Amino acid sequence: MVQNKSAIFLKYPTEYPVAGEHLEIQNKELTVDLKDNDVLLRNLYFSLDPYMRGRMRNAKSYVPGFQIGEAMTGYGVAEVKESKNAAFPVGTIVSGFTGWQQYSVIPGASGLRVIPGARESPIPLSAHLGVLGMPIIGQPKAGETIFVSAAAGAVGQLVGQMAKKLGLRVVGSAGSDDKVDYLINELKFDAAFNYKKNGTILENLKRAAPEGIDIYYENVGGETLEAALEMMKDHGRIIACGMISQYNTQQPYGIRNLFHIVSKRITFRGFIVSDFAEECGADFAKDVGSWLVKKEIIYREDIAEGIDASPEAFIGMLKGKNFGKQVVKIADL
């Protein structure tokens, strides 16, 4: 039996969730009665991601919804604390679906992945929540222009830097001047704009990419998607990783210019990162890890401290208050 603080899902929100109303920290006792192949994890970090808002619904989705009264689920990094599984001895550092909680029992160690050399590596443990698992798709070619929305976020900052490495012209949008400065001065984007200022999003995008865009890396939806459709070139590709502007409203924005998909022969493809888990396994993680250590790519995290901080950190992320990938640190290694 261990004391296990966790973030419990209380109620389906219709717009932005509210801490205390829709999710709440509770201190519960966890019964530890391991069967063959089970492990008990002491959790260290977990990831807060926009897709989680989509699981706070009472509707069919690509993953089962969160269960009312249960801990929120999510991807984390943890240390094996007790084990009845020879592949995961005590002390092993792993990543997997550990949830918003201090401890987790994982039956059969299902879905856990060992992080080799984690204790000695210069790569921070939290990086295993994001930077090492992010593919770039969309057949980018040197000389093309890519537009990335939410470009200072978890996904956007990596996509933009990888696109630079591949020789593309990179344009980003973000929701504050600080983030725009970061994109231009630290990540070396070719252009970036604050979508809340200086006219409509379309006007901003026209100034930043007057030549039009070949690839749009879609994280936000709504008016930004509509502007991107206007500026797409023929045979453009839209890679849809998320549509965060549409998750917390009962009045979703209606996209009125989808006819460009026909006239410009656009391919608009949705994906979920876990679909690419196979493709971006060990080799990909090694490459990106080495770039990270050599500071060839920059990866900014926004770390909330302690499980108690997780509801507000999550809600802040949905509102764009995070600067970089939002993670929660639960415990030191």
Add this chain to the structure above:
Amino acid sequence: MVQNKSAIFLKYPTEYPVAGEHLEIQNKELTVDLKDNDVLLRNLYFSLDPYMRGRMRNAKSYVPGFQIGEAMTGYGVAEVKESKNAAFPVGTIVSGFTGWQQYSVIPGASGLRVIPGARESPIPLSAHLGVLGMPIIGQPKAGETIFVSAAAGAVGQLVGQMAKKLGLRVVGSAGSDDKVDYLINELKFDAAFNYKKNGTILENLKRAAPEGIDIYYENVGGETLEAALEMMKDHGRIIACGMISQYNTQQPYGIRNLFHIVSKRITFRGFIVSDFAEECGADFAKDVGSWLVKKEIIYREDIAEGIDASPEAFIGMLKGKNFGKQVVKIADL
């Protein structure tokens, strides 16, 4: 010099075009002064297609807009009447961009394609405007469900029948009970509905495809697209050939559920038939031509008689009044 009746583009419409206001039949004299490699065509049939509405705009599009004061352009079948091109002797039957007119001078015979054996073939000449040039894309697999909108139209009827040949379950929508009867009783669709009756389009689609849809062949846009997105299965494909419901309005319908593209990992791809001209060349035309002759596929045409009828036939097609592929017959062979 020949007398040449043609349909002249007068003015950019903002909603449905009106005969006499936006396009009008005029009888002009055509100067025939052929240079080397030019041909004069006597036109027999031409095709009326929804995409033409998109060219009646003063805006950048995938093809140049129609020119005010000039004849409408379009694909047709014609007989070579005079020739300075050895590849196209007098009497040859060709297809190409002949326009909405009785005669055309084609400099350098540019873009013309000979129809071999046209005079002896049991395949009607008008079929070369549609049925022989229509690809089906979207990686269809036996056992999958395809939903086709505007299913009794030029594209829809062919896509549906080809999908049946490939072993798919085929569901169609159309705008009248007559068309629905045709889909069910003649084309042997598995299910079909009149989108104007019996509740919303989504309710109709749920009844017709309760299992969900793998492929949506998109011809109409708007509310039908929104319903299809609701009913798509994971990894579904949307093949966008047109969005006719959105061409004649200044208030396009806003699509509010594009987040399904992410959550269901949908691929939404636009195409223009001419992009596939290479892929569906001679072999494809031969296969489909033989199916047509053996009545293994049915291809219904709505033939307007005479160039004078072309403006009203075009406007009727935009409103869904045509039953099958809309063509104009200008002259007998």
